[in-house]
Amino acid sequence: MKQKKHMDYLWYGLVLLVAIPFIFPLAWIVLASFKTQAQIVTTPPLWVFTPTLENYQSVFVDQQFGKFLWNSSVIAVGSTLLSLIIGLPAAYTISRYKQKVLGVFILLARLMPGIAYLIPWFILFTKLGMVDTYTALIASHMLVGLPFIVWIMVNYFDGLPHELVEAAQVDGCTLQSAFLKIVLPLSVPGILTASTLSFLFSWNNFMFSLVLSSDRTKTLPIAIYNFVSYAEVSWGSVMAAAVVIILPAIVLTMAFQRYVIKGLTAGAVKG
Amino acid sequence: MERFIERNIKWLFPLPAAVFIVSMMAFPVAYTIWVSLTDWSMTSSSAVQFVGLKNYIALFNDPRFFNAVKLTLYFTGLAVSVETVLGVGIALILNREFKGKNFVKGILLLPMVATPVAIGLAWTLFYEPTIGLGNYALQLLGLPASKWLASNTSVIPALAIVDIWEWTPMVALIVLAGLAALPHDPYEAAMVDGANTWQVFRYITLPLLSPTILVAVVLRGIDAFKTFDIIYTMTAGGPGFASETLNIYAYNLGFGYFKFGAASSALVALLALVLGGSLLVLWMRRTWEQ
Numbered sequence: 001m002k003q004k005k006h007m008d009y010l011w012y013g014l015v016l017l018v019a020i021p022f023i024f025p026l027a028w029i030v031l032a033s034f035k036t037q038a039q040i041v042t043t044p045p046l047w048v049f050t051p052t053l054e055n056y057q058s059v060f061v062d063q064q065f066g067k068f069l070w071n072s073s074v075i076a077v078g079s080t081l082l083s084l085i086i087g088l089p090a091a092y093t094i095s096r097y098k099q100k101v102l103g104v105f106i107l108l109a110r111l112m113p114g115i116a117y118l119i120p121w122f123i124l125f126t127k128l129g130m131v132d133t134y135t136a137l138i139a140s141h142m143l144v145g146l147p148f149i150v151w152i153m154v155n156y157f158d159g160l161p162h163e164l165v166e167a168a169q170v171d172g173c174t175l176q177s178a179f180l181k182i183v184l185p186l187s188v189p190g191i192l193t194a195s196t197l198s199f200l201f202s203w204n205n206f207m208f209s210l211v212l213s214s215d216r217t218k219t220l221p222i223a224i225y226n227f228v229s230y231a232e233v234s235w236g237s238v239m240a241a242a243v244v245i246i247l248p249a250i251v252l253t254m255a256f257q258r259y260v261i262k263g264l265t266a267g268a269v270k271g
Numbered sequence: 272m273e274r275f276i277e278r279n280i281k282w283l284f285p286l287p288a289a290v291f292i293v294s295m296m297a298f299p300v301a302y303t304i305w306v307s308l309t310d311w312s313m314t315s316s317s318a319v320q321f322v323g324l325k326n327y328i329a330l331f332n333d334p335r336f337f338n339a340v341k342l343t344l345y346f347t348g349l350a351v352s353v354e355t356v357l358g359v360g361i362a363l364i365l366n367r368e369f370k371g372k373n374f375v376k377g378i379l380l381l382p383m384v385a386t387p388v389a390i391g392l393a394w395t396l397f398y399e400p401t402i403g404l405g406n407y408a409l410q411l412l413g414l415p416a417s418k419w420l421a422s423n424t425s426v427i428p429a430l431a432i433v434d435i436w437e438w439t440p441m442v443a444l445i446v447l448a449g450l451a452a453l454p455h456d457p458y459e460a461a462m463v464d465g466a467n468t469w470q471v472f473r474y475i476t477l478p479l480l481s482p483t484i485l486v487a488v489v490l491r492g493i494d495a496f497k498t499f500d501i502i503y504t505m506t507a508g509g510p511g512f513a514s515e516t517l518n519i520y521a522y523n524l525g526f527g528y529f530k531f532g533a534a535s536s537a538l539v540a541l542l543a544l545v546l547g548g549s550l551l552v553l554w555m556r557r558t559w560e561q
Contacts, residue, residue: 090288120299
């Protein structure tokens, strides 16, 4: 019995050993965001110090991160909502009528390297005068969100019993209202999974915004990237900006942990 | 109206999504193929001319292209193999019920959802040769300092470490879900036969788990092959071209030099590799399952 208890401690130690490397860099970012430049460049690294809010002040006041927070939010929410509006009906008929060709197209869109669209998008959006508009950014981010939403939801709809819809149809309900009133309410967990991930993909997106956004629609990842193009990098401000960007993603993940895990590992175990 | 929608729901429902995918994906890809056959360049004012396969011939004569292919495979192979071994190991450790399991899983999620650009910049600070934590840790371990991102030989491993930190949890979580779905019978039989832990792992768990592991490897492989954010923010392909993977190479041609024709031919090559690789994997999986 005592032997077993020792093994348990050993095993908990092992779990700690697994968890620490993943949390440590993030904890260090938070710590560094409260340090002055002088405290950051000291070696050996400082563990105890008087925290300063200087970096956050520089991020929000001098760098106007409030504006970029707003831009990122508008684009992430907009692209997720629009992807849901056009993706959910598509996923439903793909699942119900086994629309293989469409399904393959969606899968292709998931596999494609996003960089393949950059040049045509840049040329076309420039010609249309749409570079640096919310429309262009939302449309580009939707190309990540939409295929993901459709892909998750096709799997989800596949698992729903069709009898419910058929029963409603017998009662004189049209298919589209059965979709709205029966299928969608039953699909809330799937929709939460799909939209949380779609939001995160857009929030974290760098490549599309790098080419399509400019002063007016600059998103957070571009704003923080611009920090290091200065000759002298103010590491404290970079870390504070990193906290501002990462924190919403982490809060969202914690709130919807179960759904995020499902989304990230989706389809992997079934096959 | 209601009747009309219901009768045509088969194509009305997917129509907006299909139109969107065609105009934002299929059309741009076709356009890229067309641009790859021209001498389109933002820096020249002369009219765009059709040049046939000239860009492709130049591409296949460009040492930078082959360097990029090699580096992409090196980065992907290194990152994914370490992620697989560590991920399976972590999943085996966590594969039992304990207090705080969800909390540990939550911690594992964080590297995956944290914004890659911000993560890239933080690791740039860790890798700073004089003030970074990386060399401080090496010093504590009594190891010689590394140049990390600043040397031709260590830059790809240094970048791969960041990818490993970000994505090992994904392999772990996939394998963990796979472990939960394993049947109990073979284990009971092995207990009866008196098999030890290693034998159980080697002859029961691993074979039963290998389809799941393969899926994790494929998913990670495709993503690692396309890595852009981390590499672009940390090195932009440098020092020299020592970390210029295919993605970065194509981006530099397109938006560094604004040679759209040449960049498009590199993109078509990249597409062919990604799609060819994916099809090969699908095909292998099908023959393997039979």
